[in-house]
Every structure is written in C-alpha cells, then in structure tokens.
Amino acid sequence: MISEQLVDLSRLQFAMTAMYHFLFVPLTLGLAFLLAIMESVYVMTGKQVYQDMVKFWGKLFGINFALGVTTGLTMEFQFGTNWAYYSHYVGDIFGAPLAIEGLMAFFLESTFIGLFFFGWERLSKLQHLAVTWLVALGSNLSALWILIANGWMQNPVGAEFNIDTMRMELTDFSALLFNPVAQVKFVHTVAAGYVTGAVFVLAISSYYLLKRRDLGFARRSFAIASAFGLASILSVIVLGDESGYEIGDVQKTKLAAIEAEWDTHEAPAAFTLFGLPDQQAMRTDYAIRIPYALGLIATRSLDGEVTGIKDLLIQHEARIRNGMQAYALLQQLRSGDRSPATLQAFDAVKADLGYGLLLKKYTEQMVDATPEQIAQASLDTIPDVASLFWTFRIMVGCGVLMLALFICAFWASAKRNEEHKPWLLKWALLSLPLPWIAAQTGWYVAEHGRQPWSIGEVLPTHLSVSSVSTTDVWGSLIALVAFYSVLLVIEMYLMIRFARLGPSSLHTGRYHFERTQPAIA
Amino acid sequence: MLDYESLKLVWWILVGVLLIGFALTDGFDLGAAALLPLLGRDDEERRVIINTIAPHWDGNQVWLITAGGALFAAWPLVYAASFSGFYWAMLVVLFALFVRPVGFDYRSKLENTRWRQSWDWGLCIGGLVPALVFGVAFGNLLLGVPIQFDADLRVSYHGNFWQLLNPFGLLAGLVSLSMLCLHGATWLGMRSEGAIALRSRRAARYCAVLYLASFSAAGLWLWLGDIQGLQLVSAVDGNAASNPLAKQVAVGNPGWLDNYSRQPLSLIAPLLGLAGAALAWLGASGRLFGWAFLGSSLAIIGTLCTAGFALFPFVMPSSIDPQSSLTLWDAVSSHKTLGIMFVVACLFVPLILLYTLWSYAKMWGTVTTAQIRNNPHGLY
Incomplete structure (x- = not known):
C-alpha cells in the first residue's frame, strides 16, 4: 500500500513548486507582448523614448524571466x-506535448531572448523587432503546449488503456490538440498573463507619475498598458473558462463543487453569490442566490442542467462498482485468458477502470472491497467544496476589480489626464498584487478541483507517486522551500530596486536621477 | 509511416542526438562556468568569460530540457525509472542548475564586490556539478542500477545516492567533467584574447590530458576489470508491444564489450573520442582554437557514442533483476506516439539548428575587457 503521507508530501511539493513557478510565468507572457508592442511603436515612430521603454521594461522582464526558467526546470x-x-x-x-513544447517553444524563446538582450548593436531595427516578437511567440506557444498537456489531465480524450503495456496510449492526436478544455484553458491563461503584464506596467508607471518624474516615459507606458490591459481583461472574463465546465465528468464535478451545488436544480440553476458550504451536511448556509445566473454561465442556455453533487455521488458509486469488475477482468486477461468473451466484457467496463483504481487507497485487491470502502471512495470523488467555493470567488472578485481599474485607466489615458488623478494612480499602484492573487486562486480551483484524480477518470493521484521514501520527499521539499525562499528574496530586492530607479537605470543620461540633460517631456 | 521496429531504432538515435546536442552546446557553457574563477582573475575578466556565453547559455540549456521531454514522450519508463531512481542525484543537478539563470542575469546588476564574487562561485558550482553528475550517472548505467518493476510496471529503486559515488562512477564523472571543461576552455580560447586566452590554452591542455587518461582508464577497466554486462537471450520482436517484463536477459557480457567485438567498426567511437581530445590538445598548443574546439566537439561525440554502442540495445540495465532492464525495444511509447514525435522532430530540429546558427553568427567575435568597460550596464 502506498502511504498517505508520501502522497500528501508529493502533492504539497508539486503544488508549492507549481504555484511558485506561476508567480513568474504570467508576467513573462504579458510583458513579452508589451515589449513587442512598444518596440513596434519604436520602429514605426523612431522615437527614442520607446526604445528606452523596451530596454527598461526588458530589464525587469529579465529579472523575472530568470526565475521563471529556474523554477520551470x-x-x-x-x-x-x-x-x-x-x-x-x-x-x-x-509526454508528447511536453517534448513538443521544448522543440517548438522553448528553443525559440530561449535562443532569441539572448539576441533580445545582447543584439541591440548587432541587429538591424527590423531584425531586433522580429526577435522580440519571436520571444513573445515562443512564450505563448509554450503556454499552448503545457495547457494542452494540462487540459488532457482534466479531460483525457483520444487515449485508451492497453492491457499489454499496462498504460494509457494515444489513439487520436488531433483529439488531444483540439481538446475543448485545453483550448478554453489556453485562451483564459494567456489572457490572464497579458493582464498581469499590463497591471505590472500600469502600477509602476503610476508610481513615477505620482512621484512626478520621467513623465513622458511613464505616460506612454501607462497608455500602452491601459489599452492592452483593457482588451486582455475583457478576454479573460468573456472567455472565462467556466464555459469549459460542462465537458467531462471531472469538470462537472468541479463546477458543482465551486458552486456548492448539492442538488440538481431545475434549469436554469441559480448562482450562489456567497454562503458557507458545509460538506458533511451537504448544504450551504446563509446562501445569497442570483436566479438563473449559474445555468446561463455554465451551460450558456436556459434549459441546460447543472448536475448537483448528490447525483454525481450516485453516478460515481455505480462507476466504482463497474471499475471493480473491470479490474477483475483485467487480472483475468493478464493471467492469459484472452478469450473474446473476456475481452468483450472488459471493453464494456474499461472506461470505469480508473474509478475502480480509487479503491486501491483502501484495499490492495480491490475486488474484495467492502460497501463501506466503496462509499468512502465515492465520497473521495468530490473535492473540498468550501475552499473551491471561496478561491473561485476571490479570483472572480480580483478580475472584476481589475476590469474597473482598466476601464478608468483607459478612459483617463484617452483623455490624457491620468497624471492629474492621484486617486487613480494610487489605485493602480495598490492593484499590483491582484493578478497574482487571481492566478494563484485560479490554479487552485483548476487543480484542486481535479482531485482525487491526476488524470481525470483515469488515474487517481494516490497511485501516481514514485516509490520513494517519505524521508526523501521531506528532504527535497525542505530544500526546495529554502532555496526558493532565498531566490525570491533576491528577486524581489532587485525588482524593487530597479523599479524604483526607473529608466535612469539605463544610464542614458536622459532620465530623472541623472539630470545631465533635460528630461524629455 | 515507418514500422514500429524502425521507429524504436530511430528514437534510440534521436535521444542520442539530443544528448549530444546538449553536450556540444550547453557543454561549453557549463565548462566555461566551471572554469570561471580559475580563468578570470578580476571582475572584468570574469565578465568577459560570462559574456562569451551570455547570449547562448539559455538556448543551449533547452537541449537538456528537450532531451528530458523526449525521454518522457518516447521512453516513458526510462524517464520514470531514472528520474525517480536517481532521486537525489537529479535534485543535486537541479539545485546546481538553479543558480545559472539567476547568476547570469543578476550578477552584474549590482556593483557590490561580495555580491559578484558569490555569484561567480555559484556559477562555477552550477557548471561543475552537472558536468560531474551526468558522468557519474552514465558510469552507473554501465555498472547497472538497482531497479525492479512489479507486474503493474511500477518501478522501485533499491539503493541510495551514496552508492552512486563508487570508484567506477567517479571515474566516469571525471571523464565527463574533464571533457566539458576542455570544451569550455577551447570555446573561451576562440572567443577571448590576451591573458584569458592564454589561461584557456593552459586549461585546455590540462583538461585534454586528464580526459585522455580518465577515458582510457575507464576503457581499460571495462576490458580487464570485472564489470559484468548483460545480453538479451530471447529473440527481439521489434514490433511487439512495449513491456520490459516480456524478455529474457542473462548476465555475461564482460565489460559490455560484445558489441565491439561483434561489430569492430563501432570501435570508431572510442577512437574518435581519443583523436578528438588529441586534436584539442594540439590545437590549443598551436593557438588554433577553432581546431581545438572542433577537437573537443569530436571528443564529446565519440564519448557519448562509446557508451551508447556498448550498452546497445540496453539503455538502463538493472543490477538486481536483469529482466527489469530497459532496452530501446521495450521501454518505449506506442507506435503512434513515436511516429508523431518523429515527424515533429524532423520538422523542428532543422529549423532550430538554422536559427541557432544565425544567433551564433550574429553574436560572433572576440569579447574584450574594453567592450565591458565601454558598456558596463548593457552587458552581463
């Protein structure tokens, strides 16, 4: 039997390292595009200030990118x-999307990032612009492939169990690529990255405007960030991936959990704005509900039903019983009985093999599982409702706040009066943590909401771990936490130092702290 | 599309190509970083060394990442067994690699001497440790590693990190460390001038001798020592489903030399390693660093092919349960996945080579202390 502690520690380590990695990824995604836009304006207008913008924001991009690479390894x-x-x-x-990510995206991004930083003197203006766009393209392609991989964990299409090799094997590559869950996730995630980049540039530019220095530089950065940010936050919200939650059983369960939908209601279901979900009693106390809203958001229709948790549990228990049968037949097949009857019987229930494997947590043999164990395993198929309910609402709340910010910022920037609105500038500066809070809670919803599966309906997280000792994982977890903490402190120190210094850090002699030449307006 | 058997063979070659690509490109920046405190005596000289590799190390490192991804996609059992089995060795490499992205980018962003010197040592360790550990891992593959699969194909590893540091493993570590330091030194000889080039020349000559000695010693150990290789007893059905437990393996292939006696032409690999290092030594002595770099590159190709040819068709032999050994025939992905990944590799590897060469061409030239002095904030 696999120890619970080993599974928990491995999950904790993965969650910690993945969330830490995703502190840096969204900023890379968004800033890369902002740099490309700024440099396009530079090449089109020939104005020096835009090149300075690319170089300065590029410096901050580099500080962030280094830790993105480190934690990505x-x-x-x-x-x-x-x-x-x-x-x-x-x-x-x-493995395939991961390898393709290396070949198609990482090489592109990492080769051209060297030329981005060091190629200013050696490349023509247009060549350098192309390099910057290729860096942005590379980082976005990398997001595409990793989200195709992640989408498959959520909704494993185009694959089948092979009894000879004891694993899942690819049957339809295009199903993997065009997995609707992956597509929705990709758009949602990269757009969230663009928002992160935009908030970052907007907040720091606002700081310069509040300090009344490097105004021309800050105003132009503010303008680009507010326009890009508004377009991006609209995409995040409109193309929010709730629309993907009707596909596949895991997504359905996740939807029911984040909405604390205990019972299946008549369509269209009401949306629970706030409440205190109680998983033991399967009810939500003090709920404030908005009629029709959930049905509309989740199914995009007035007659689509959102299945409640109690009904899902009944379905899951039936699938676990089928899975036990599938496992028993699999043992028979592996012991040499390949008669057509057995194969046919196995084919009929093999889609539920994964549900059967949920019992491995309780009994090695599985076929001897007691009704209590089966009931327990089916309860396991519902992730923790209260934490999903709240993290989801925090994410959405951050999104709404950022939407309001970008509307005001874009309006002010179009009217060219943002520097006379200190409340707006302060608001923008204080909003700096919002995209990170939204991204972290969003990933919590996506990945905790997938539990107890590592591959939805196919492979329980419990069975996925390596046969290493808990001591080993304790050791690596502590070492990673220590190493990452030191790196984060160093990164934050440099980031804050250079953000405060502003474009003066370029040593061009044109900016505030140098004062050798009059600042350009 | 190619049949399953051919694809399995093709992927053995492709994994080899990716590993050689990693050693040829990331190899010189790992080597140069490992030699950093030795060849650069003051801050400016160290910045010269760092800036010869600054535009390229990140792209180079992707060869390693892609090799890892390709293992995952094409040889999932090898990926699973090696990464979980070599748990601490992998983590040690990982922690060493952590220092590099931040070290390169952050080091020269502050003027503080202690800050810069700390990063210099960090970069040195970040180059040294992976160069050493990869060799140790290869050495242990030749010894066999204590892995075993159960009927569900769950792998378990019956050993620990310290057992990897046995004499033969350490000798193999010395081979790869001296080989990559040689590669780094010949690279620096090409891309620097004056005192640094002079010191690189000396370093290259020392490393070449060290490589020749350790590589020959490892060869003699295999030839005359008591290392037992494995051989496949059951016939190979290249088109069969991939399951390692379906084969029969016997101990008894002393020193893994069977392949070399059966196919004498394969001896070209170890000879290439030796000749390459000799060429590197001669090139460095004559200050023809282009030739020296060619020599160190050939040494790398020769060395990796030597290990691959010796093990063929094994890729991860087991020391405790021969049947659990992984071969290129039975540790692989399905026919479909191998086919798709082959097409993807055919499309992208040439493209990658093309733009990588373009980026090297654009950044080519000697890096000097004068350049550092003229552009102290724009360079690393």
Missing part, C-alpha cells in the same frame, strides 16, 4: 522524480 524534473507511476501510465500521451 523543477517542473520538468518533478514528473519523473516524484510521479514516476504517472509518467509510466500516461507518458505515451502526456
């Missing part, structure tokens, strides 16, 4: 070090 190593059975069981499908 951990992610690639970790599937193998800590999730070896997962790697074997689904590597045939999951």
